[in-house]
Structure formats: C-alpha cells, structure tokens
Amino acid sequence: MLRKAAKGGLQVTLALLVIISSNGVAFMAMSSPVTAASADFSLTLNDPSAGETIEGVTTETIDIRVNTKLSEPGPHDLTLEVTVGREVVKTTETVLYGGAQRQRHLSISIDDPGRSDIQITGEVKVGGETYTDRTKTATLNISKRYVPESPIPDRIDHSNPKIGDTVYGVDYEKVTRLFGIATKPHPNNPLRSENISWGIDGDAVDSGDSDDSGDLNIEEPTVEEKTAYTEAQANAFDQPDIVYPNYVETWNENNFDDFRSTVNSDKNTSYTTTETGSAEFIKDASANVFNIKDAVVVYETGDRHGGRPRYIDPTSTLRGTVDYRITLPDDIDTITQTKTWELKDVSTQTCVVADYGTCGSSSEVGSTDGENAVEIEYDLGSKDPDRLTLHHVITADVKIKNMTRSWEYRNVTKTKNVTVTKNKTVYNETTGENETVTYNETVEKDVTVEEGYWNVTRNNTMTTDAIIATDSVRVTRRETVEAKVDRRVFPNGRVGFDVEFDSKRDPTPPATWSTLQFNGKVISSGYQFVNWRDKKWDELTMTNKNGTEPVDTQAMPILVNALPTSKPFSPTPAGINIHEVGYDSRDLTTPGILVPAGVSTPLIADNKYSPPTSIAFTYRSNVNVKMEDGDLKEVSFNESVDPSDAKVSDIQINTFPPSVETFVNEVGSEDKVYATDLTATVTDQTEDFYKVKVSLKKADDGDPIELEPGDGHISVGSNLVEKDLRTDSSGTVLMTIPKEQARTVTFKFEPEDWHQKGLAEPAYVESSDNVYLGRGPGIKALIFRIFELSWLGVALLVIAYSVYQRHHILKHI
Numbered sequence: 001m002l003r004k005a006a007k008g009g010l011q012v013t014l015a016l017l018v019i020i021s022s023n024g025v026a027f028m029a030m031s032s033p034v035t036a037a038s039a040d041f042s043l044t045l046n047d048p049s050a051g052e053t054i055e056g057v058t059t060e061t062i063d064i065r066v067n068t069k070l071s072e073p074g075p076h077d078l079t080l081e082v083t084v085g086r087e088v089v090k091t092t093e094t095v096l097y098g099g100a101q102r103q104r105h106l107s108i109s110i111d112d113p114g115r116s117d118i119q120i121t122g123e124v125k126v127g128g129e130t131y132t133d134r135t136k137t138a139t140l141n142i143s144k145r146y147v148p149e150s151p152i153p154d155r156i157d158h159s160n161p162k163i164g165d166t167v168y169g170v171d172y173e174k175v176t177r178l179f180g181i182a183t184k185p186h187p188n189n190p191l192r193s194e195n196i197s198w199g200i201d202g203d204a205v206d207s208g209d210s211d212d213s214g215d216l217n218i219e220e221p222t223v224e225e226k227t228a229y230t231e232a233q234a235n236a237f238d239q240p241d242i243v244y245p246n247y248v249e250t251w252n253e254n255n256f257d258d259f260r261s262t263v264n265s266d267k268n269t270s271y272t273t274t275e276t277g278s279a280e281f282i283k284d285a286s287a288n289v290f291n292i293k294d295a296v297v298v299y300e301t302g303d304r305h306g307g308r309p310r311y312i313d314p315t316s317t318l319r320g321t322v323d324y325r326i327t328l329p330d331d332i333d334t335i336t337q338t339k340t341w342e343l344k345d346v347s348t349q350t351c352v353v354a355d356y357g358t359c360g361s362s363s364e365v366g367s368t369d370g371e372n373a374v375e376i377e378y379d380l381g382s383k384d385p386d387r388l389t390l391h392h393v394i395t396a397d398v399k400i401k402n403m404t405r406s407w408e409y410r411n412v413t414k415t416k417n418v419t420v421t422k423n424k425t426v427y428n429e430t431t432g433e434n435e436t437v438t439y440n441e442t443v444e445k446d447v448t449v450e451e452g453y454w455n456v457t458r459n460n461t462m463t464t465d466a467i468i469a470t471d472s473v474r475v476t477r478r479e480t481v482e483a484k485v486d487r488r489v490f491p492n493g494r495v496g497f498d499v500e501f502d503s504k505r506d507p508t509p510p511a512t513w514s515t516l517q518f519n520g521k522v523i524s525s526g527y528q529f530v531n532w533r534d535k536k537w538d539e540l541t542m543t544n545k546n547g548t549e550p551v552d553t554q555a556m557p558i559l560v561n562a563l564p565t566s567k568p569f570s571p572t573p574a575g576i577n578i579h580e581v582g583y584d585s586r587d588l589t590t591p592g593i594l595v596p597a598g599v600s601t602p603l604i605a606d607n608k609y610s611p612p613t614s615i616a617f618t619y620r621s622n623v624n625v626k627m628e629d630g631d632l633k634e635v636s637f638n639e640s641v642d643p644s645d646a647k648v649s650d651i652q653i654n655t656f657p658p659s660v661e662t663f664v665n666e667v668g669s670e671d672k673v674y675a676t677d678l679t680a681t682v683t684d685q686t687e688d689f690y691k692v693k694v695s696l697k698k699a700d701d702g703d704p705i706e707l708e709p710g711d712g713h714i715s716v717g718s719n720l721v722e723k724d725l726r727t728d729s730s731g732t733v734l735m736t737i738p739k740e741q742a743r744t745v746t747f748k749f750e751p752e753d754w755h756q757k758g759l760a761e762p763a764y765v766e767s768s769d770n771v772y773l774g775r776g777p778g779i780k781a782l783i784f785r786i787f788e789l790s791w792l793g794v795a796l797l798v799i800a801y802s803v804y805q806r807h808h809i810l811k812h813i
Contacts, residue, residue: 041131042069043122045138046103046652053139057169057250058113063659064106064120066135067649072126073099079123082108084140085116096124101649101664110142162227168254174247176230177239178531178558240528240563240601242571243515244296244658248531248558252291256319259555260373263321281343283327284543285469287350287392290319290373291534291557292473294657298527298562300510302589308561309476311511311656312388314380318366319557321373322350322392322469327545338403344462349393352378354385358468359393380477389472396465406455411448418445479504481513481655485648486668488754488763490618491675491699495646498755500582500614501653508584510611511562517652518619519645521576525612526566527656530601531558562656564590564604568612575620580755582614616755619646668759675699676764678714680747680771683734690737690773694747696727704731705764712751712764717743737773744772 046065056062070076078096082089090108106120118140123132161167167175279285293316301307326346332339349359350368357363365388366378378388419440428435486498503512516523534557542551570576587610590603648666655662677699684691694714696705707713707726714725714733725733725747737745747769754763 040071040126041122041124041133042649043067043120043133043135044649045120045135053141054118056110056140056142058111058142061107061109062140064108064118065652066104066106066120066122067101067664068096068104068122068124069101069649070096070098070124070126070131073097077125080104080106081121082106083119083121084108084110098126101666103662103664105659105661110140113142115139115141163223163230168251168258170247170251170254172227173230174245175251177241177245178248178251178533240530240565242522242524242528244654244656245529245531245560246658248560249294251558252293252319255556256290256373256375263323263372279465279467280463281326281328281341281396281398281465282394282467283325285324285392285394285467286322287390287469287471288321288536289388289390289471289473290321290537290555291559292388292475293317293319294659295475296529296560296562296656298476298511298656299564299591299594300588302591302593307591307594310473311478311509312475313657313659314477314479316378316659318352318376318378318388318390319374320376320390320471322348322390323372324348324392324394324467324469325544326396328398336405338401340401342399342401343396344399345397347395349391350374350376351391351393352376353389353391354380354383355387355389359391384477385475387472387474389470392469394467394469398463398465400459400461400463402459402461404457407452408455409450409452412451413446413448415444415446417442476509478509478656478660480661480663481653482663482665483513483516483651483653484665484667485651486670486755486759487648487666488668488671488673489643490673491765493643494618494620495643496579496616496618496673496754497648497651498614498616499651499653503655507586508611508613510564510584510586510588511656512611512613513653513655514562514658515654516615517654518576519650521570521572521619523568523570523576523578523615523617524566526564526568526604526609527562528565528601530561530563530599532561532596532599533558560657563595563601564609565602566604567609568615570617577618577620579616579618580753581612581616583610584613586610616753670757670760670762673754673763673765676705676749676751676767677702678747678749678767678769680745680769682771682773685739688739690739692735692737692745692771692773693732694725694727694735694769695732696749696767697731699767704729706731710752710757710761712749715748715750717745739773744770746770 044067046067054062054064064082066080068078075095075097077093079091079093081091089110090106092106094104096102116139117137119134119137121132121134123130125131161172161175163172165172170178292310292312294313295316296311297308298311299308326343328341328343331341348371350370351359351364352366353359353361353363354365355363359367363383365380365383366376368374368376376390420443421438422441423436423438425434426437427433482502482504484500484502488496488498490496497518499516501512503509511525511527513525514527514529515525537555537557540551540555541548568578568581570578587608590607590609592603592607595601595603648664651664653662653664675698676696678694678696680692680694682690683693696707696714697703698705705711705727706729709726711726714727716725716735725735727733749764749767751764751766757763
C-alpha cells in the first residue's frame with residue numbers, strides 16, 4: 001500500500017499485541033501507525049518478491065535491492081530503514097530523483113544464524129509533505145558460515161566431500177563447477193569418474209566390473225553415486241550459468257580468509273607467486289592480486305590484447321597479498337674490524353592505484369594498514385582506468401656501525417740517556433804536570449725513532465632502503481546501466497515490453513546486460529558464465545634465508561568468465577515471446593582463440609556476433625499443467641494476463657558485474673496497442689468498375705485512424721494492381737476495382753510492429769474484411785451462374801421428393 005505520513009486531524013490507530021514465543025515467554029509488540037493512502041511514493045523489494053526467502057550467511061554481506069518510485073520530479077531526501085525481526089539493523093539516507101523508478105542497494109550483515117522477517121521502510125520528503133511506504137514482508141534465512149577444520153585443507157578431491165556437504169560455505173554441487181579446467185583432462189564424451197562411466201544422455205554404461213558396481217541407478221541414486229556423477233560431470237564439461245554465479249564470491253571470500261589466517265608474519269619469510277623485487281636489505285618484496293570482488297572477465301572479441309577485459313564495479317574490494325623480508329648481514333668482529341647492522345625502523349604502505357602513480361598520489365583510490373593478506377575497499381570516483389595496481393611500498397632504516405683497526409709505524413722524538421766521552425785536564429801531583437784525562441758521562445738527548453701502533457677508524461651511518469612491489473590487473477570500469485521500457489497492453493490481455501539498454505558509455509560495450517528477469521522468467525543476452533581458477537596461484541612459493549620452496553596450500557581464487565554463447569533467448573520460455581532483438585552495428589569476432597584449452601563451452605555460431613542492445617517481448621500467464629494419476633495429461637496457458645500483474649517495476653536487469661547499479665525506467669506516453677475495425681463496402685459501380693470504400697477506426701471508441709508512413713498499410717488481393725492503401729484523416733480510402741477482376745476481395749490492415757513505434761505514437765493490431773463483388777462479366781461468369789442455378793434445381797427436386805414420400809420416410813425413422 002502506498003502511504004502518506006499521518007498529520008493534522010488524521011486519526012492514527014495503534015494496535016497492541018501479546019505474543020507467546022516458542023519457549024512460553026510472553027512479550028508485547030506494538031504495530032506501526034496506520035497511515036493515509038497516497039499514490040505518490042512506492043517501495044518494493046526487487047528480489048525476492050513477498051513471501052520468498054532471502055538467503056544469507058553469518059558475517060557475510062547480504063545485498064538487498066529495493067525499487068523506489070516517486071511521481072514528483074526532482075531530488076528529494078530519502079530515508080530507508082531495514083528491520084529484521086523487531087530490530088532496525090540499518091538506516092541509510094540518500095537522494096531520490098523523482099519521476100522514475102530507481103533501484104537502491106542496501107548491504108547488511110547478520111552475526112547470528114536463524115530465520116526472521118525482513119521489511120524495508122522508506123520515507124521521502126517532498127516540499128512540506130512526508131510520504132512513507134514499506135515493502136511486503138519477506139523471510140531472511142541466515143546460515144552459519146562454514147569454516148574448515150584445518151586453516152588450509154587439502155584440495156577438494158582429497159577430503160572426499162559428498163552431495164549435501166559444503167566446502168568453504170558453498171554447496172558441493174556448486175563447488176565442482178568452480179574448478180572448470182582445474183585438475184583433470186576434459187574428455188567431451190563420455191563422462192568419466194574413477195569407477196563409473198556414463199553416456200551423455202545419462203544412461204548407465206557398464207564400467208566393466210563383474211559386479212556391475214559402476215552402474216548408476218538413475219531413478220534412486222545413492223549419495224555416493226550422485227557425488228561421483230557430479231565430480232565426473234564437473235571434470236568433463238564446463239557448465240555455463242545463465243545468471244551470475246553468486247557462490248563464486250562466497251568461495252573467494254571464505255577461501256581468502258582461511259588462507260590469510262596461515263600467512264606467516266615473520267619477516268624472515270615471504271609468500272609470493274610471481275611479482276617480486278629486491279633491494280640491499282629488503283628481499284623478496286611482493287604484491288599479488290588475489291581477486292577483485294564480483295569482477296567478470298568478459299570474452300568480447302578475438303583480439304588478443306583487448307578481447308577479454310575484466311569488468312569491475314567502480315566501488316568494490318580488491319584482495320591480495322603483500323610481503324617482504326628483511327635480511328641484515330652478520331656482524332663482523334675481527335682483529336682488524338668490528339661492524340654491526342641494526343634495523344631501526346620499517347614502514348610500509350599498501351594501496352590500490354588507478355593507472356599510474358604510487359601510494360599518496362592523486363592516483364590512489366584505496367589503501368589499508370594491514371599486512372600480508374589485505375582487503376582494500378577502493379572507490380574510482382570519476383577515474384576510468386585501464387588497470388588497477390596493487391602497490392606495496394617498503395622502507396627500512398638501517399644503522400651501520402663500522403670500526404676498522406690497522407697496525408702502522410711512525411717517527412717519534414724521544415729523550416734518552418746517552419754516554420758521552422769527554423776530556424778534561426787535571427794536575428798530576430806526582431809528575432807535577434797537567435794531564436788530559438778521558439771519561440764517560442751519561443746525559444739526556446732527543447732522538448727520532450720509528451714506532452708501531454693501531455690506527456682505529458669509527459664510522460656510524462644511517463641508510464634508508466626502499467622498494468615498491470606491484471601487481472597490475474587490466475580492468476574496464478562499468479557504469480550504471482539503464483533499461484528504458486516502453487510498456488503496452490494488447491486488447492487480448494497480453495502485455496508487451498520494448499526494452500532498450502543504455503550503458504552510459506560510448507561506444508557501447510559488447511557486453512551491456514547479462515539477464516532480464518521478469519515474474520520468475522529469465523531472458524539471457526546470450527552471454528553465459530563459466531568459472532575456472534586463477535592458475536597463477538597454483539605456483540605459490542615460500543622464501544626465507546635458506547632458499548625458496550613451493551607451498552601446498554588451498555589458496556585458489558576463482559575467476560568468473562562471461563562468454564558469448566548464443567543470441568538472446570529465454571531458458572524459461574513459457575509465457576514469454578521474444579519478438580525482436582536490436583543489435584549494435586558492429587560485427588565482432590568470437591573470442592574462441594582466447595578460451596583456455598580444455599574449456600568446451602560452445603561459443604556463438606559463425607565466429608561472428610553483434611552485441612544485443614534492445615529486446616521486445618510479450619508476456620502472458622503461466623503454464624497450466626493438468627496431471628491425472630501422476631501422469632502429465634495436458635499443458636496449456638492463457639493468452640491474457642491481468643495487466644496489473646505485469647508492470648515495468650517487475651523487471652530486473654543485471655549487468656557485468658551484477659553489483660553495478662542498474663535502473664529500470666518506464667518511458668513513452670502510449671500504454672496500449674489498440675484494437676481496430678476495418679470495413680469494406682461497395683459504394684457505386686459502373687459498367688466496368690466497382691467503387692469500394694475502406695474504413696479503418698479504433699474498435700473501442702470508433703475514432704478514425706489515419707495511416708501515415710510508418711503506421712502500416714491496408715493490403716488488397718494479390719492479383720490486383722493496387723495493393724497497399726493508406727487512409728486519410730477521416731480514416732477512409734476509396735478504391736476502384738475492374739469488373740473483370742471482380743470476386744471476393746480481402747482487405748487486411750497490416751500495422752507497423754508495436755515495438756517499432758515511437759514513444760508517443762499509437763500502435764495497432766491487425767483487422768480485415770471481405771467484400772463480395774460477384775463473378776464479373778464474360779463467359780466465365782455465365783458458366784459459374786449456370787452452375788449455381790443447376791445446384792438450386794437439384795435441391796428443389798430433393799425437397800419435393802421428400803414431401804411426396806414423407807409417410808414412407810417417417811415410418812423408417
């Protein structure tokens with residue numbers, strides 16, 4: 001119900017309920033105020049519809065899409081509240097641009113498993129008035145997230161999962177589809193597992209075992225048989241999905257979380273795949289992109305360089321690993337040298353860069369403080385990059401103390417005691433004469449000598465070591481996709497939708513839309529999804545000072561790949577009739593050459609295709625199935641539907657990737673395909689001609705229909721010269737028919753297809769009329785009249801005989 005908030009003298013009623021829970025505890029619940037009805041604002045759950053269930057997993061983000069519609073144009077303040085059970089879990093404020101239907105994405109996360117009612121309430125302010133509405137109640141079912149017993153379990157086939165089991169929170173049947181070309185060869189025929197071999201048609205084929213243990217019981221297969229069949233099928237074929245496989249993101253998120261819990265934070269060890277770099281002290285610096293959330297690798301063309309871009313949401317999450325190790329030399333302590341290295345500081349920056357630049361530049365679009373395994377939320381803003389690059393900047397400050405010693409010699413002056421020989425004169429009393437006497441005397445004297453010593457040099461320095469490790473992924477930004485829908489109701493109750501997709505980019509990307517969903521029906525653009533793992537992560541290695549060795553881990557990101565497999569089609573055709581598909585003018589080559597070996601998904605035929613940009617289809621009611629004693633007896637469907645059950649707001653479109661915001665807007669001022677009434681009458685005749693007046697009008701109100709170019713025409717019998725007629729403003733056209741061609745003539749109004757009409761132009765259904773102009777003149781007409789009169793005479797004779805013999809005839813009745 002559409003509501004306007006209560007105000008003024010409007011009476012508001014409150015209801016108080018006493019509810020007894022399952023454990024016997026009573027509690028009171030007060031219902032929301034009853035509000036007045038208005039036709040200005042509406043709020044509906046996009047998917048699922050009321051009564052269905054939204055599935056989620058604890059601690060994971062749940063994406064809820066809500067359709068909002070406001071008849072009043074212009075921006076208005078919109079508040080949305082998500083209520084789970086009796087608790088408001090999220091409130092968001094945004095701007096609603098009125099006059100069209102808009103889709104809003106609400107993301108919530110629930111910690112506790114269980115089932116609850118979920119409802120979205122919206123309030124929009126228009127001028128001085130406040131309008132509210134709420135969606136119908138749906139069920140929210142939250143399952144507990146599966147966490148493997150070991151942080152990184154062995155590969156999938158080692159743990160021997162079975163049907164019903166989950167691996168990283170994903171059902172096993174779906175897990176087998178994740179691996180695509182993962183581990184085994186891909187023979188196309190037949191499907192094989194270790195002990196069982198089946199034909200493609202599903203009939204069991206004897207595996208050669210004497211006890212026939214390899215036969216598959218098709219009617220009541222055991223869990224083991226179903227598991228083996230699922231494994232065999234996954235290892236033999238790449239099964240395309242019509243819609244985006246959401247379980248891939250569940251796998252990537254859980255797989256990355258468990259891998260992250262095992263990454264060694266000891267900086268003497270680093271984990272890497274291929275992207276590495278080294279400096280003097282920083283060794284094995286690495287940055288590796290694990291995956292980009294919801295990204296799709298779209299195989300567009302056969303161009304090796306640009307044929308498979310990775311389509312990304314402008315705001316999403318990039319996961320990756322960054323690592324490094326610090327290696328300092330061993331200290332030196334010898335008789336001649338003492339040298340030490342001391343790590344003073346290490347700083348790191350991890351960010352996502354659009355195109356070129358580095359962390360902290362204008363090219364940075366997201367960053368994190370985390371180390372090893374990182375999740376970075378990025379926002380491209382107005383940037384339209386060709387690549388996203390994971391940057392890991394490492395800076396290390398190292399203090400080096402160096403002392404050297406050397407034995408050297410030098411000349412020095414020293415004072416020494418030396419013996420000096422001197423002469424002196426003394427008087428010899430014996431001889432009475434003076435005599436010269438020589439004697440030695442010790443004295444101090446400066447002398448130059450050579451001396452050895454240790455020459456010590458001390459040098460303390462601070463050096464900075466820096467390196468940037470990067471890993472780039474080529475990407476294509478996806479913009480909002482709008483579906484412009486011209487809706488028309490047919491006289492027989494069918495509803496037609498002419499949908500034009502606008503990608504907001506020039507030129508239009510080859511892959512604009514993936515699916516259109518409507519009332520449980522699906523129309524595929526022809527692109528289908530196939531998944532296989534990023535084989536780069538099979539080569540994970542661990543490096544430390546002792547060397548490099550491979551690491552056996554479960555780190556296995558899965559890529560979603562979209563391939564053009566066919567023209568647009570509906571896998572649920574009952575009730576859906578595709579009338580026409582509009583294509584881009586480009587002829588593109590099928591990208592078969594780019595598809596990895598072993599991928600057996602068929603591509604579109606003839607090695608050429610054009611991107612579909614519009615589609616026109618009609619909808620009628622669901623199929624009626626009649627069963628009798630368990631057997632299918634009859635399948636039928638009604639031609640008409642209640643037009644209120646086929647609205648533009650029921651249309652949901654998805655693009656690549658599905659998280660990109662989409663809009664569905666109704667366009668056009670004409671909402672009907674009109675029934676017509678065509679009549680042909682003879683207005684006059686001459687000796688040689690009949691004059692026929694053909695009138696065309698609307699069947700409902702009798703208004704005349706003037707046929708202009710592009711409106712269609714009135715066709716006449718094929719043997720007449722003048723075949724195509726158009727009416728004037730009075731809705732009539734006159735035609736002269738020669739009597740030599742006189743006969744029963746059919747006039748048929750053949751309108752232009754409804755989906756070819758302009759948004760403000762009326763569309764019509766066909767109608768026809770016959771006019772009898774006799775047999776014409778001449779001998780042929782005379783023969784026909786004699787033949788007709790002869791039959792009249794025979795009939796009169798039969799009647800007369802019956803009257804004459806009536807008593808005899810009645811006796812035998």
